Amino acid sequence: MFAPLAKPSNNTSTAAPCIDQIPILTRVIPMSVLIVGSTALDSIKTPRTRKPRLLGGSASHAALAASLFAPVRLVGVVGTDFPRRYLQLYRRHRIDLEGLQIRDGKTFHWSGQYEVNMDHRRTLRTELGVFETFSPDLPPAYRHTPWVLLANIAPSLQIHVLNQMTRPRFVAADTMDLWLNIARDDLNALIPRLDLFVLNESEAQQLTRKTNVFQAAQSLHRLGPRYVIIKKGQHGAVLSGPRGLFLAPAYPLPSVVDPTGAGDSFLGGLMGCLAQARGPVESNLRRAVICGTAVASFCCEGFGLSRTLRLRRPQLEQRVRELRHLTRF
């Protein structure tokens, strides 16, 4: 049984193409970001604490981060056990839920455990639930969304979403080592269709067979994407594009409560920031990477989405200024 969460409203179904047609110089309303990925319940264990059934998943983290900057359209699936308060929480953050399916069955549930230094995590259990048969079919109103974020999910589903889009302005995708191991062909079909491909250092090395991160970035460009970001966790991120490299630091946190979703928050913040900015992507991308970095740092300061949800734009802007000061010489 497929039950879209809300009927398409007239507003929603026409908003995206209209905004897209406004000449660039008069554009003041941030454009929407479509985000597809996992919408899950996370049970997280750290050396000090255990938190069961938090709101999680790549799409949840990315959507909440992006919603700080721009309207978000969420594409995902949850089961009938999905707490009502989590739906309300999405809505409070202006996240359009027309693309969120509620299906008979259980919500995707992930359990993981972090080691003492929070650098390594171990998956304890994965229960796919309704995710097992998820097909991200888009409401018509979503198909003209200019900014598309394919958060971490099976690449076949990322492709399925992309196939339904009408000339998106910018498409970014994240992935994970699992898909490199079990869905390489799908990933190979996806990558050439991306404007921005984001992955972490070990994934980039695995995919390109280059141990050097800058060589890996060059190999990834040759697969198609104009922009590549290689995430290095606490060591920051490297953006590679036509204007060369940008070396972004991570925000210096004296302690990390829970890094779950930091990478998704990074990319969500980045895409939200791009969507609300005027002018060409090339001119805005460095600042967008830093916005993503700042959101990710807040994400790490609380369990699940607890800190991100309390985040306001002035706090975020303050951290962006700090990052500028921390790197200036």
Next chain:
Amino acid sequence: MFAPLAKPSNNTSTAAPCIDQIPILTRVIPMSVLIVGSTALDSIKTPRTRKPRLLGGSASHAALAASLFAPVRLVGVVGTDFPRRYLQLYRRHRIDLEGLQIRDGKTFHWSGQYEVNMDHRRTLRTELGVFETFSPDLPPAYRHTPWVLLANIAPSLQIHVLNQMTRPRFVAADTMDLWLNIARDDLNALIPRLDLFVLNESEAQQLTRKTNVFQAAQSLHRLGPRYVIIKKGQHGAVLSGPRGLFLAPAYPLPSVVDPTGAGDSFLGGLMGCLAQARGPVESNLRRAVICGTAVASFCCEGFGLSRTLRLRRPQLEQRVRELRHLTRF
């Protein structure tokens, strides 16, 4: 038998105090940097190449790096087997060798091997030779040198040098995991006497028992040093001081030929840059870290000191400008 390499010249013995007395605003001649550390022959094996008996050692790398910016006074010991051409090479780079002892016996010889990704190295053999009984006794002319760099060497020898100095303006020291394991008491006695303590991430974690690099830096400040730098190899370095943190990237190298001595070059370049700069240390330290970063990147581009020796200031300044562009947003 102790044979200083050259008699103290009148010029050398009076130069340091004179320069030190010139009012800061009229100071145009860079002040000298005294560097003590190992002067060695390195046999290096990488996955592709094997290079025997190159000029190496912490003091050699630091001295050649610092000599790009300021006059250097070298304190070390070599055996009678030390190739004459290496002495000439020091001299060509304006390195004062009055403090370099030549003793009967063999020069300290280190052999090491790097793994495929150049991240991990394995010591194959260490032959201490004349280093075993080395006592770094300073020529009188050296004792007023304003800038003191205690490159990696036993902390008891670093302390011995410091005990002979007359009110140095700024003292920096590097160390390595070996001394944390076998000479902790000496290290504990040294650290409170330093202005700047430099060590790599794993050493900082081992010394402070803090896995978080920013917490580790705070613990290190509590031991005395006003400035702390934690080196993170290819991920850059963190400077911590009274004005907060500075996050320095590493220069993005698409391939590393030989990273031996990169950390020593970093600190040598940093100290040379500080010694030639006008004004307070606090105002110059960020740029000095970047100068050190740039020199270290050249060091990695050749075996041993081969690339550093061909380096000229304009190339270095170009890389400093690139690093600024690579981090600006």
